[in-house]
Amino acid sequence: MSDTKSSVRNEQINNVNGIIDNSGSAKHLSAENTEADEVENSTLTDGEIISPASQDITEHTDEESKEEEQVVSPENGLLQPEMPNLAVLDKLGLIRYLTELLNSKPVESIINEVENIKINYYKKHKAEIEKKRKAFIEQGGDLEDFKVEDDPYEKDIKDLLQKFRELKYDYNKVQDDAKQKNLDEKYKIIEEIKELVKNKESINRTFQEFRELQKRWRSIGPVPQQNVKDLWETYHHHVEAFYDYIRINQELRDLDLKKNLESKIVLCEKAEELLLEPNPVNAFRSLQDYHNQWREIGPVPQESKNEIWERFREATSQINKRHHEYFETQKDEQRKNLEAKIQYVRRLKR
Numbered sequence: 176m177s178d179t180k181s182s183v184r185n186e187q188i189n190n191v192n193g194i195i196d197n198s199g200s201a202k203h204l205s206a207e208n209t210e211a212d213e214v215e216n217s218t219l220t221d222g223e224i225i226s227p228a229s230q231d232i233t234e235h236t237d238e239e240s241k242e243e244e245q246v247v248s249p250e251n252g253l254l255q256p257e258m259p260n261l262a263v264l265d266k267l268g269l270i271r272y273l274t275e276l277l278n279s280k281p282v283e284s285i286i287n288e289v290e291n292i293k294i295n296y297y298k299k300h301k302a303e304i305e306k307k308r309k310a311f312i313e314q315g316g317d318l319e320d321f322k323v324e325d326d327p328y329e330k331d332i333k334d335l336l337q338k339f340r341e342l343k344y345d346y347n348k349v350q351d352d353a354k355q356k357n358l359d360e361k362y363k364i365i366e367e368i369k370e371l372v373k374n375k376e377s378i379n380r381t382f383q384e385f386r387e388l389q390k391r392w393r394s395i396g397p398v399p400q401q402n403v404k405d406l407w408e409t410y411h412h413h414v415e416a417f418y419d420y421i422r423i424n425q426e427l428r429d430l431d432l433k434k435n436l437e438s439k440i441v442l443c444e445k446a447e448e449l450l451l452e453p454n455p456v457n458a459f460r461s462l463q464d465y466h467n468q469w470r471e472i473g474p475v476p477q478e479s480k481n482e483i484w485e486r487f488r489e490a491t492s493q494i495n496k497r498h499h500e501y502f503e504t505q506k507d508e509q510r511k512n513l514e515a516k517i518q519y520v521r522r523l524k525r
Contacts, residue, residue: 261295266328269296273335282342289339296332308523318523351399358398361406364388368413372420382427385417393471407470415474429476436475439483442468446490450497459498462491 259272273292276285304323311321367388374381398406418428442465452458475483 261291264295266296266299266326266332269299270328270331270335273332273339277335277338277342282339282346285339286343289336293332293336300326300329354397354399357395358402358406360395361392361398361410364392364395365410365413368410368417371417389473411474418474432474432476435473436479436483438472439469439475439487442472443483443486443490446487446494449494450490455494455497455501458494462494466491 259268261269261272264272269292273289276288276292307324308318308321312318368385371381371385371388374384392410446462446465449458449461452461469487474480
């Protein structure tokens with residue numbers, strides 16, 4: 176009977192390993208899957224975006240059971256796996272589902288799902304060990320003599336998680352290269368703005384060229400985070416220099432500055448409305464989008480510059496504070512849960 180079970184288990188493992196081998200060889204990277212973001216509430220300057228640097232707590236959302244038909248992805252033409260209830264899957268089921276995800280979905284879209292699969296797998300593994308330990312003691316065994324058996328599926332889950340890390344590494348590499356290219360393009364635009372002041376063409380034509388450069392600037396994607404502050408400071412410096420040097424029609428300039436002020440007032444009002452948002456995480460994410468929009472808007476009248484920024488900064492500080500307190504509360508709860516589990520283990524050893 177035991178030989179039959181062993182044969183079935185080996186066949187199941189071979190099936191999983193076959194899927195892994197067909198999907199690509201491993202690169203054996205040493206990078207660990209420890210990505211967490213922590214919010215740093217540093218002092219902001221006008222136009223500076225807020226961004227989380229590292230976060231002690233990774234948010235996870237449990238997948239609820241859904242009755243859905245498989246659909247064909249327009250990107251790759253592959254059947255998308257159903258969304259199972261991870262809590263009811265056994266370890267082999269989790270391995271199969273993880274394999275399906277890696278073979279059918281873009282890696283950037285399954286980060287939370289992979290983390291949840293990993294958590295559920297090792298949760299079930301620990302539960303199995305605890306069950307066997309309890310049965311061993313109830314049958315008269317000495318706790319010190321209890322030995323944990325090797326997990327027959329551990330190699331499979333580790334291989335799949337390694338593959339995920341490799342795919343994620345490749346994806347991040349592509350994104351980093353694209354961001355560097357975007358950075359180079361934006362600095363080229365800054366150079367073109369600097370050259371505008373040397374034009375001998377009509378003011379209206381020069382101003383139109385300036386608007387086209389701004390349009391190109393906004394169409395370019397994100398840049399490396401470490402370059403954001405310097406890039407925007409340089410950009411705004413030369414934009415303001417253009418306004419001052421070109422001596423465009425004062426009425427047109429004033430109208431443009433007034434329009435920018437009105438746009439920033441709207442962003443202030445939206446940021447203040449976020450203080451009523453019950454979910455501090457959603458409020459924080461929306462605020463980051465407002466900061467992106469703020470930087471895209473041009474200068475405002477000098478007499479309103481400090482006042483409008485202080486209003487926006489005050490709303491930002493309050494939302495940051497709520498976000499920080501939320502994660503501090505989460506960490507306290509996790510610490511309490513850990514202490515409770517430690518006490519439980521100690522009682523078992525007595």
